[in-house]
Amino acid sequence: MNKVAIVGAGVIGRLCAIELADSCSIDLFDKQDLSITNACTYTGAGMLTPYCELDNSEMSIFEMGQLSIDYWQALNDQFDCGFKKSPSIVLAHQNDQSTLSMFLSGIEKKLGQNVFENLDKAALHGLEAELTNFSSAYLSPNEAQVDNRLFIKNSSDFLANKISFKNESVDPAELSGYDWVLDCRGLAAKDALPDLRAVRGELIYLHAPDVSIDHIVRLMHPRYPLYIVPRADDIYIIGATQIESHDMSPPSVQSMLELLSAAYSVHSGFAEARLVDVSVNCRPAFPDNLPRVSIDNSLIRVNGLFRHGFLISPVLAQTVADLIHGRELNNKMKEFVSVL
Template identity: 40%
Template structure:
């Protein structure tokens, strides 16, 4: 069976590897380079945080994310080079005036009745035990021991090698100009496939009704004076912040969230708010060096749930919103189950659309 995939963000890449594993002849196209620096997947912060996301996401996103948490180590183990992946949990803190936001998240998670000790409520000492450099700075926190993060830059660099090794026909710097059921047009030539997969992210907004962009800005810094060891979120009604430590003293500081399809560079306001909040969280950021700023639009449909639609010879894989790294492995698995076995058996099953109609209407 022959698959033609348009778009090599995290969605298209994981799908291509999974299909190749199931014996499909896979051809993938992306108008961007191998690393995909213009994609949303390059911009994303790579957090895999099913519980923290309960702050604003539907419970099903958490369920799908929990399946992805099981899949990520297996996916990464098959790659030819090591990709930084950390599963030491994440910490959420709030200043006393913003404690309501933190308690709201605590209540959301408690109301789900998860099995096991998925959340720990911390006082100042507990926060210091988890992140010693935050001792005495915050008095209330939540710790989610099972959450993880992946270095998406490294992931984007290594996956093309794995894809080539898997025999996938990778066509980077190649724009697809025509997408139809079972047919793709590239460089003026139309080629037939048993199934076409449309994984174009926000670029599909002209073709997918209700697909909108939610602009996000973030910064990468190097900060040798900061010793935070795991993702830290700071709750705030107007400037929620996260700091994600990577290898070599690098930190991701993010992210703004603006209802807009604007892909232009980070605004002064966005940079000021994020950097001020980071500096307030840890003064070691004063001497940090800004190494890159990124902006992209999270691809979202009206209900902010993923949009996966199985049609005749065309499957749409989009709408991952702010959860691409959290949910892409389980969604790719679900798509492959449907295409190869005729039935989705993982937690994403209720989210699937068939010819424009979703398996489950409400969540």
């Protein structure tokens, strides 16, 4: 049985552990305890929205994302990840309709077809009766979400008897005695991956019992694009900023004003909401915003998940498992794997 060290218990480290736990002996290292409240994975909104993400990403992210939705659904049968099918409603205020049109035409061009369903006023209000500030919208049906914090908690329990967790900060290149070492340290791997960069993101958890929205809502806006992700118990995630900066400092007033004003413009019920959490972290990204799996003898580094960690980690983790077990790689994944 292969002995494998995984350094980093964020979404990619955990999914690698889950993929390999039955066939390998796993030591999972993290400098934090398993609740990883300072990891990017704890901040991320958990959306699995390959269609809407195509606005700013490559077809390969879309393809990985589509495969990953099925994986999350199957994983949710093993333990509760808060997976649910969550079609997105995309809309814009009257003055910003051209931004919405550009979003739709950009995605249509990449896919070669229009996949967004046009909702007139009656159809929109049939789906979301409280979006009365809008008289039309578009629906992206095949999207989903996981609850990242539930996933962190329940995957820790799920893995407890299958792997050995070590609450230590280690350098993957210095570990010995393993057949394979996986470097899943996110941004902390910048020491070994110099072109990795940080993209700051801030998001807000609101408790809003005066609001009833079931779909993920994306507001197109030329300056403050926004998403609203409904979670259980009247919680709504309002996100997210995207700022080219390695800055982990607390949220800025400007970001909070923009996110909350945009949310209020979607639904006035957010005025009486309570801010229950504000979360900040930096997304690990390479210059092309695509992930990389690099193999240096027995050391495999997986990184650059950018704004798609939940969307693409399942196929990346399966690729790592294929490498370790000497299996043929999925053709679509070959371009992301490099042997140093």
